[in-house]
Amino acid sequence: MTLEQRLSEALHEVDGFEPSPDLFARVNRSLDEDAIHRRRVHITWLATAASLAAVIVYLGLLVTRTPTGLLVVPRWALELLETMVLVVLVFVLAPVIRRFGRFYVADVFRLDPGTGERFMRLLEIAYYLVFFGAILEGVNLVRLERQVPIGPAAESTLESIAAVLLVIGLFHAATLLGLPVVGLVFSSIVRRSERRRAGVAAPDVSSRALQADRIASWIVRVGFGLVLLGTVGVGIVLVGLGLSD
Numbered sequence: 324m325t326l327e328q329r330l331s332e333a334l335h336e337v338d339g340f341e342p343s344p345d346l347f348a349r350v351n352r353s354l355d356e357d358a359i360h361r362r363r364v365h366i367t368w369l370a371t372a373a374s375l376a377a378v379i380v381y382l383g384l385l386v387t388r389t390p391t392g393l394l395v396v397p398r399w400a401l402e403l404l405e406t407m408v409l410v411v412l413v414f415v416l417a418p419v420i421r422r423f424g425r426f427y428v429a430d431v432f433r434l435d436p437g438t439g440e441r442f443m444r445l446l447e448i449a450y451y452l453v454f455f456g457a458i459l460e461g462v463n464l465v466r467l468e469r470q471v472p473i474g475p476a477a478e479s480t481l482e483s484i485a486a487v488l489l490v491i492g493l494f495h496a497a498t499l500l501g502l503p504v505v506g507l508v509f510s511s512i513v514r515r516s517e518r519r520r521a522g523v524a525a526p527d528v529s530s531r532a533l534q535a536d537r538i539a540s541w542i543v544r545v546g547f548g549l550v551l552l553g554t555v556g557v558g559i560v561l562v563g564l565g566l567s568d
Contacts, residue, residue: 374411378404386473395470402463405480409458409487416491417450427499431506434513442505446498453494457487504542511539 385400425443432439461483514532 394473396473398469413454431502508539511536
């Protein structure tokens with residue numbers, strides 16, 4: 324068969340091609356998701372611009388000028404603004420972390436997706452407890468009625484917001500690094516439980532699974548050792564403080 328005949332036959336086969344019956348639905352779903360993403364981006368930018376405008380108006384109404392020309396603002400106004408900004412950041416970042424972290428957690432706990440979902444909820448509860456605690460700890464109720472210079476006070480407020488964002492980033496990074504270890508130990512426990520349940524009917528264990536089980540065992544031992552050493556160290560410190568008193 325010549326090259327021309329093979330090309331002609333291939334083109335005739337293409338003429339008989341039928342598209343996938345769900346192609347139209349998949350294209351529509353992709354277009355809908357793209358539209359939702361664009362809408363989300365536009366809403367985010369509009370909300371950011373509106374928030375900045377509200378902050379400017381808020382400070383503009385409260386900032387006053389002293390007889391010496393110094394711009395001052397009530398301390399309570401900056402405390403309230405800082406708390407509001409931090410609360411909004413916590414509530415805004417939580418859904419973003421949940422949205423992108425769900426697939427990561429599902430991959431880590433692929434042997435039992437239900438456990439991964441429950442672990443994700445517990446992490447979210449810990450997230451809110453940690454950062455709402457940090458926000459409340461940073462609230463200063465002493466001398467709220469005093470007037471403070473706007474420059475140093477605004478710098479202190481920005482530093483507090485930056486510190487909370489830094490803690491959120493570090494907390495998130497530690498979670499990303501620690502979840503694979505938790506998943507490794509969890510998978511090892513599930514595999515061993517399934518093998519014990521199967522008994523003599525259990526399939527042969529691969530070398531990779533055995534290596535993962537050994538690593539998980541060492542992780543558990545090291546973890547218990549660190550907890551034991553920490554407990555002993557705290558006990559020694561408390562005993563020393565008691566003797567010094």
